[in-house]
Amino acid sequence: MKAHDGLYIDGAWRPAESRDVIEVVNPADEQVIGRVPAGNALDVDTAVRAARAALPGWAATPPAERAARLAALRDVLVARKDEIAETVTAELGAPLQFSQAVHAGVPIAVAGSYAELAATHSFEEKVGNSTVLHEPIGVVAAITPWNYPLHQIVAKAAPALAAGCTIVLKPAEDTPLTAQLFAEAVHEAGVPAGVFNLVTGLGPVAGQALAEHPCVDLVSFTGSTTVGRQIGAVAGAAVKKVALELGGKSANVILPSADLAKAVAVGVANVMSNSGQTCSAWTRMLVHRDRYDEAVELARAAAAKYGDRIGPVVSAKQQARVRSYIEKGLAEGARLVTGGPESPREQGYFVSPTVFADVTPQMTIAQEEIFGPVLSILRYEDEEDALRIANGTVYGLAGAVWAADEAEAVAFARRMDTGQVDINGGRFNPLAPFGGYKQSGVGRELGGHGLAEYLQTKSLQF
Ligand code: NAD
Secondary structure, three states, X not given: OOOOOOEEEOOEEXXXXXXXEEEEEEOOOXXXXXXXXXXXXXXXXXXXXXXXXXXXXXXXXXXXXXXXHHXXXXXXXXXXXXXXXXXXXXXXXXXXXXXXXXXXXXXXXXXXXXXXXXXXXXXXXXXXXXXXXXXXXXXXXXXXXXXXXXXXXXXXXXHHHHHXXXXXXXXXXXXXXXXXXXXXXXXXXXXXXXXXXXXXXXXXXXXXXXXHOOOOOEEEEEOOHHXXXXXXXXXXXXXXXXXXXXOOOOEEEEOOOOOHHHHHHHHHHHHHHHHHOOOOOOOEEEEEHHHHHHHHHHHHHHHHHHOOOOOOOOOHHHHHHHHHHHHHHHHOOOEEEEOOOOOOOOOOOOOOOEEEEEEOOOOHHHHOOOOOOEXXXXXXXXXXXXXXXXXXXXXXXXXXXXXOOHHHHHHHHOOOOOOOOEEOOOOOOXXXXXXXXXXXXXXXXXXXXXXXXXXXXXXXXX
């Protein structure tokens, strides 16, 4: 798609007050593929005012009509799915097939799920002698990362629209073209002017101005724990609601009875897909000592097969960050099984699929989020040890458990401090609540729980 040189505010593409621009770079070949405005605080203010002005009308729009706009939005996304996939591939670097299946496919499913939820959700309930109204929370500031650029936007915009909220989106600097395409889709779907607004720009400038804006009622942020902490503090000081989807360091726990080959194959694929840039990736594989060597060999072979099929990471900065973690793993005594810090290609921000064995729970690569194609394999003595290791980080976003018997895996999963667990390779469910325990976040996205984030209750007593 062609980059817009304006911001989408109040139903039209308008020139930005700011003269600054963001250059969008294709991480596979390092070429500049577009330029978008880097909006400033004035631009954010204009967008928030447009959202505020549109709020009463949209909040009063019957849910069935909001559902119809969401269904239309889903249909536009379906009609433009090839363009979505190509745009994500161009600015994020994901292989086209993955972009088609996941980067385009998942947001279509999520938009569809909110078209249905808007039509069927009870925005009123009876509790004893009260009628409880579920009302939109107001103007939403949505701040999103680049790793699943369209999914992260739709996971906020679709429930906000379903709830009757209006939105200002500040997408990630690295992937603004996908956000512009989404704004075009919202426009095509007939969403009224001012209900959805887009300000592209830098985090510390446009993002911060948006989070701090006094006319914003809810800040919904997905990104790093560091920035999430700042946004939580700003929102707390202003007594405004905040939802935070942050980092992760999830455990893939392979119990002794599990089908080892399957658990390792799925586990490696989980970490390598999207070049490891998945917040919920199971980057720590936990294997019983009796099966450890076998698991390491299986993981090595599986990761080596990824060699040429993996896309680049999103930017030079991300590449440097991932490589420095690999160097740290080596320096702290982990055993490199495959991959390594050297760049596998001369051009593009590529990182080799990397597997470390003999990783101990205290090592940096077992504690910190790397956000690259790097898997750490840890050894455990017994189930209690596995649980201690699995729960032994500041994060709690996702995880997996494998066992011959489903009930055995579920019993272990119940003791994990984490927001979602896949049992024996369970499939992604776009209706299941997604979000973190501990420092992985506050609040939930997707499905009915995600919708609830954008509603506040008013009780009428009779
Ligand atoms: P990031 O925190 O640097 O940026 C995320 C967004 O916040 C971007 O739009 C950025 O411009 C903006 N931002 C940066 N500084 C800001 C500030 N001071 N005020 C307001 N906004 C600001 O994160 P990233 O590097 O873009 O994304 C990677 C991180 O996101 C990883 O840690 C990953 O785990 C996390 N993530 C979490 C989830 C989840 O659902 N839990 C999903 C995807 C990514």
